[in-house]
Amino acid sequence: MKSKTATLRSQVRRATPDDPTPWALLLAADGPRAEIRKYLSRGELWLAEAAGQVVGQMVLLETRVGTWEIMNIAVSDELRGHGVGTALLRKAKAVAIEHGAHLLEVGTGNSSLRELAFYQRFGFRITGVDTDFFVRRAGGGRLQKQNGIVLRDMVRMRIELASQP
Template sequence: MAAARRRAFDDTAFPFSQRSCGVGPELSRPPQNDGMKKNARMTGATGLKIRRATLADAVPWTLLFDADGPRAEVEKYLARGEQWLAEQGGEVVGQMVLMETRADIWEIMNIAVADACKGQGIGTAMLKKAKSLATQRGAQRLEVGTGNSSLRELAFYQRFGFRIIGVDFDFFVRRWGKATKQGGIPLRDMIRMEMVLKAAS
């Protein structure tokens, strides 16, 4: 089972990730009024809506596994946290899971954007939503973790304002039972990052 899960986690060519990202004639959008255009500018992606998932929503496992695994570990924080869905043109094009991990600290446990939709500001819009939600709930810090070999993600989070605060050595080795590779770099350690939202009183 572990090998099967590992293959699923490594495979980024999922049908879900190859969707058209809500554009094209089959998903043409109605004309936008000024209010809709203003909202689109605020989210950073035209026609993007970010909402909390409900029990009626299908769990977007493909996107969850794009960011993390194995399934047993994902299910743990999915059950305890909040999943938020990014929709565009009637399709789910991104998702994130937020969870209060300690008093006054919220963490982005999982975040992913469909491959065909990357580079359109969807990931940034979700980070803004996460920051807003954590602030509204009185959190002092927002945290996120990513792999040492995830160079694009490390740059992305730091551009948004996260700072590296530590390294969980051999985190992924413990999780998977061995070191894997990402872009030729051994994936071993979890890089821990945080954003201070307000000073502790």
């Protein structure tokens, strides 16, 4: 069982054109690179910094009118479990509300057990399952495993912003 660890003080800001694309972090959450490029070019890249270093990122995209989605979110491996991911989720919610959105969505893998806990602890509710999403994306290629479970389905989750305090 993981013990509670100290929160890392971090700031979340929108990336500028001068910021290098944080590929290692983007690829920690999703792949392949070509899929990431598709939403990166249309979405907003946000960076979490601690002591002047980029320690996390997320990509937000308006997928439908009034609906924003977290397309990608990741924190540096060695700094996970210190609240940076939650700080990114708080910013995602604030950005969506600023844009007048009524829904904030995210999708995660059926085998991503810790991430399923992470999102639900923040307030996301499961709204559906895109069965075989990752099987289709693999296009006959090898399927990944996490926690001994084959990654096949995308679990769709959302927060209704209108009902948030």
